């Protein structure tokens with residue numbers, strides 16, 4: 001087994017002195033460090049975050065503009081129409097509701113506002129609404145606009161880019177080898193293709209993952225390699241918050257120190273991405289949420305998630321103040 005001190009020193013030298021990416025084998029060695037070395041791993045990840053991305057933290061609000069009733073069967077998702085959950089399908093919010101939510105997000109000091117729709121992909125009506133809304137939100141609030149609306153055609157991706165959409169969210173969620181156990185109504189390759197398309201038409205790619213769905217350590221390493229292939233500007237890191245009624249309802253939460261280990265590993269693996277705290281952090285990390293901010297995270301979703309409640313934005317802003325981490329806009333395109 002690798003000497004933990006040697007593995008940590010090698011990671012530090014590679015990322016801070018040589019300014020090179022770690023190999024997947026180097027990441028495997030770090031993933032196998034005994035638990036007592038996780039704080040030291042987090043410390044290296046924090047230094048890497050400061051060196052590669054700076055002290056600033058990007059704050060984003062998300063709005064579920066069309067909730068529930070999704071025809072896809074993602075096993076973790078309470079918005080799927082395949083499962084009997086408490087989430088009720090609602091139609092697309094009207095423009096004034098979206099603009100009001102964006103204004104609230106801007107008032108928190110956020111720089112990014114993401115409009116999320118529970119759909120397989122946008123139909124013509126949804127596309128019309130998005131293309132009209134994106135510039136309106138930008139003009140009225142000054143926020144960068146992000147959209148998450150599922151699988152895109154090239155024409156749709158081009159239309160969103162032309163409407164000024166800054167970032168498009170499309171998650172890989174989990175490793176290609178694990179995906180068929182989680183979703184059967186679309187393939188991992190369809191997701192991968194949309195991720196590539198987003199970048200090809202000039203939008204930034206926000207490509208998230210969801211840990212804690214029964215994937216192995218090796219599959220998490222595989223996922224890191226796959227993320228490198230799509231080269232996202234941002235990676236939202238979600239931890240499974242098991243939703244009643246879904247097939248993953250009885251899965252255990254990721255242990256808090258295990259979550260810190262993987263936050264650190266994602267930072268070490270992807271030193272130049274915006275690594276965002278996303279869903280599940282409150283139930284998974286509990287008292288360790290501030291520790292995640294010093295383990296490689298440099299962005300937050302504040303307020304509520306799509307179907308679960310987050311803690312209050314004021315608590316998050318107070319945490320950032322206590323950590324002396326200024327809020328700013330981070331963008332690979334700037």
Ligand code: SF4
Nearest residue numbers: 070072074077080118
């Ligand atoms: S994760 Fe997205 S695509 Fe999958 S069921 Fe939920 S809303 Fe639909």
